[in-house]
Amino acid sequence: MNKQITFAVSRFDGETSYIQTYQLDYQSGKTVLWWLNAIKEEQDPSLTLTVACRAGLCGACALQVNGDPVLACETLLDPLLMQGQVKIEPLNAFPLVRDLMLDWRGAIARMKSIHPWLEVENDQTSSTGCVQTQMEYQEVKPYVACIGCGICASVCPALAGEGFIEPFLFVKARRLIVDSRSSDRSRQAVLKAVRPYLQNCLHCGLCEEACPKSVSPEKAVSSMVTDV
Ligand code: SF4
Numbered sequence: 001m002n003k004q005i006t007f008a009v010s011r012f013d014g015e016t017s018y019i020q021t022y023q024l025d026y027q028s029g030k031t032v033l034w035w036l037n038a039i040k041e042e043q044d045p046s047l048t049l050t051v052a053c054r055a056g057l058c059g060a061c062a063l064q065v066n067g068d069p070v071l072a073c074e075t076l077l078d079p080l081l082m083q084g085q086v087k088i089e090p091l092n093a094f095p096l097v098r099d100l101m102l103d104w105r106g107a108i109a110r111m112k113s114i115h116p117w118l119e120v121e122n123d124q125t126s127s128t129g130c131v132q133t134q135m136e137y138q139e140v141k142p143y144v145a146c147i148g149c150g151i152c153a154s155v156c157p158a159l160a161g162e163g164f165i166e167p168f169l170f171v172k173a174r175r176l177i178v179d180s181r182s183s184d185r186s187r188q189a190v191l192k193a194v195r196p197y198l199q200n201c202l203h204c205g206l207c208e209e210a211c212p213k214s215v216s217p218e219k220a221v222s223s224m225v226t227d228v
């Protein structure tokens with residue numbers, strides 16, 4: 001008989017949360033996302049999750065495996081198996097739509113509130129271009145790798161209290177403040193929007209530790225504290 005894996009998956013039907021187990025024949029070298037798709041295709045099409053790029057680029061597939069937040073599409077299951085069993089849960093700190101699908105509406109509203117878009121100076125137009133040198137790009141490089149997966153928010157202890165926003169929003173803010181193409185007006189608007197929250201970061205570093213793209217929201221916060 002083939003070796004089997006038991007998946008204990010958190011389900012949410014819009015009102016009630018419960019755990020559902022699925023058993024599948026083991027295959028080596030498959031990602032967590034591959035297995036979740038196998039569950040959907042072979043056993044339960046109602047299992048709901050979000051996926052887009054399948055290449056570690058969009059952040060849509062972030063979830064927890066045995067309590068650790070990961071990107072399902074770039075995480076192999078084999079090292080995470082515990083005696084043939086694995087627990088799959090949604091990220092912490094987000095409301096749910098269904099099963100493993102997060103409700104991002106609150107986070108997106110907070111994202112809009114910090115003005116996270118590039119507003120250039122008037123002398124940079126679509127005809128003249130917004131040229132950035134390699135040296136100038138080095139300033140934004142530590143922040144552009146953020147894919148907005150939400151993992152940093154799911155581990156951030158400061159988010160449990162009042163007066164804080166998702167750590168990746170500080171990354172977005174810092175990225176715009178140090179971007180050579182940003183206008184002074186937009187830099188000031190972003191800094192003003194995040195300033196009330198900076199003091200509430202605990203500087204625990206959990207966000208950086210958990211980030212699958214090696215981005216540090218904590219460093220973004222620290223560097224903006226010195227800007228204030
Ligand atoms: S900082 Fe890292 S963990 Fe947070 S949203 Fe960006 S990529 Fe994800």
Ligand code: SF4
Binds near residue numbers: 158
């Ligand atoms: S360093 Fe700050 S932003 Fe990062 S997890 Fe800790 S409290 Fe949250």
Ligand code: FES
Binds near residue numbers: 052057062
């Ligand atoms: S599906 Fe895009 S990062 Fe996993």
